[in-house]
Amino acid sequence: xxxxxxxxxxxxxxxxxxxxxxxxxxxxxxxxxxxxxxxxxxxxxxxxxxxxxxxxxxxxxxxxxxxxxxxxxxxxxxxxxxxxxxxxxxxxxxxxxxxxxxxxxxxxxxxxxxxxxxxxxxxxxxxxxxxxxxxxxxxxxxxxxxxxxxxxxxxxxxxxxxxxxxxxxxxxxxxxxxxxxxxxxxxxxxxxxxxxxxxxxxxxxxxxxxxxxxxxxxxxxxxxxxxxxxxxxxxxxxxxxxxxxxxxxx
Numbered sequence: 001x002x003x004x005x006x007x008x009x010x011x012x013x014x015x016x017x018x019x020x021x022x023x024x025x026x027x028x029x030x031x032x033x034x035x036x037x038x039x040x041x042x043x044x045x046x047x048x049x050x051x052x053x054x055x056x057x058x059x060x061x062x063x064x065x066x067x068x069x070x071x072x073x074x075x076x077x078x079x080x081x082x083x084x085x086x087x088x089x090x091x092x093x094x095x096x097x098x099x100x101x102x103x104x105x106x107x108x109x110x111x112x113x114x115x116x117x118x119x120x121x122x123x124x125x126x127x128x129x130x131x132x133x134x135x136x137x138x139x140x141x142x143x144x145x146x147x148x149x150x151x152x153x154x155x156x157x158x159x160x161x162x163x164x165x166x167x168x169x170x171x172x173x174x175x176x177x178x179x180x181x182x183x184x185x186x187x188x189x190x191x192x193x194x195x196x197x198x199x200x201x202x203x204x205x206x207x208x209x210x211x212x213x214x215x216x217x218x219x220x221x222x223x224x225x226x227x228x229x230x231x232x233x234x235x236x237x238x239x240x241x242x243x244x245x246x247x248x249x250x
Contacts, residue, residue, distance in 0.1 A: 129248035130157070130212050130221040130241045137226060139234035144189070148232035151203050153210060154196040155239035157184035160246065164193030168250060169217055170241075172197045174208035175228075184241075203230045212241045214250050 126132070142150045153172065157165045166185030173179060180197065187196035199206070206228045212221035226237055 133240040133242040138238035142236040159243040
């Protein structure tokens with residue numbers, strides 16, 4: 001009898017648990033259905049619930065932090081350092097340019113010492129106021145050009161103390177020249193009383209005469225016989241007229 005009551009009580013307990021399970025299942029299914037059909041309603045419910053559950057102290061907004069206001073401090077102006085000025089380079093002195101002018105313009109080299117090759121001197125000292133110094137005709141190389149492209153006769157007119165005498169005619173004849181005149185002092189490249197007769201732009205042999213005149217004109221020296229040579233080492237013939245009479249005044 002007691003066994004039958006025990007079984008009936010157990011059956012009622014399982015029956016009640018089954019009903020509770022079914023009710024919970026139905027309730028859960030209803031909740032899912034509400035979430036699926038109206039999700040916004042659930043969101044509002046959750047947000048309302050959260051607001052009501054938050055204490056008032058938690059809803060207090062944080063105090064605003066003080067705003068940093070930068071002070072208007074002017075930046076000091078940068079002053080550039082003065083530019084270092086380099087020392088100017090010393091100006092070099094201009095070196096004068098020596099220009100070569102052919103003919104009588106070049107300056108007679110002060111160190112020039114010709115090695116004379118003597119021509120045929122006159123047999124005796126001249127009876128004219130001027131004579132050939134030491135009876136010498138000097139053959140040397142033209143010292144204004146190293147090329148063999150010049151031929152001429154040149155010289156000086158001086159007194160016994162070697163003082164220059166300028167303005168006297170020096171007359172050339174021969175080799176196609178007739179009474180060709182130049183004046184002492186016209187070719188200062190040879191000295192203050194220098195003179196020059198240019199003959200040709202090549203060396204060659206030929207016979208010429210040179211004679212000194214005064215301004216009347218009349219001859220005041222012998223005719224000096226000069227023979228040129230086809231030799232570059234003797235293409236300049238030097239003749240120096242020297243005063244023969246002390247009392248003569250040209």
